[in-house]
Amino acid sequence: MAELVATLASTHHPFYLRATTMPPEEQIPQAPEWKRKVELYRETLSAAKPDILVMVGSDHFHQIFLDNCPQFLIGKAERYDATFYNEEREFGIPKYVLEGDMDMSRYMHQHLMDQGFDFAFSNELKIDHSIICPIITVRPDNDLPVVPIYTNIFAPPLPSPKRFYDLGRAIRKAIDDYPSDKRVAAIGTGHLSLELGGPRQFMETGPDPEFDRQAIEWLRAGDVEAILANVTHETMAKSGNATHGFLNFILMLGVAGPEQADYVDNLDLFHTMEAYITWYPKAQAEEKAA
Structure with missing residues (x-):
């Protein structure tokens, strides 16, 4: 069976790449500390030595819109083009092509259906910055195949926080049951309190x-x-009109299980709090401590 080797939950700030690569005299004051924290966080994934990345994000009305908006969607493609024009223009994010893992995508789709999660799917999914940002921050070599999962955090009615947690548990079971000797890391991004517009x-x-x-x-x-x-x-809306991105953090806690995190860091970046959290499976965490 496959082995879950790490679960990561982080914010996905689209300005990170531009903010930390522009000339030093033009950078925001927090840029050096931001870069340092991200590079330390990257090590939590590198140490797990994954073979496949299961990546959870949310489309920002780039490809999924109100005319046909699934609550949960899985990508089932050999490769995924990434980065939309406005993300290049506004954030300086370059175009990417991500390799897919069709066998694992097909297996997870059926497994999640069998667990009561009626996923939509796409054989032609294009990826936006909710998944590209963690590629930039924690796997900049972009050298691993991915299984992308999109959640609806923008267009009400939304699934409940409990539904997101339960989906995380279902994803974990699908990973654990996948008939492979591959090492799998799950990476999901969302927000803490956030106001957009x-x-x-x-x-x-x-x-x-x-x-x-x-x-x-x-x-x-x-x-x-x-x-x-x-x-x-209701409480998330009071905390900011885009705070529902926290639902993806709840999902990732479901993947990890109700366990203490092994790595926690954050950065107060004026208009938002950045957060970087990693859980290792308990047996692996005990082995690392020993």
């Missing part, structure tokens, strides 16, 4: 610093009960 955009901190601090502590402790008791669609 609203009155709380581009403030000195994220729109709800208290939620950000509490969310990181819940994830650090693997406290899914506290998350499900306190996080609703």
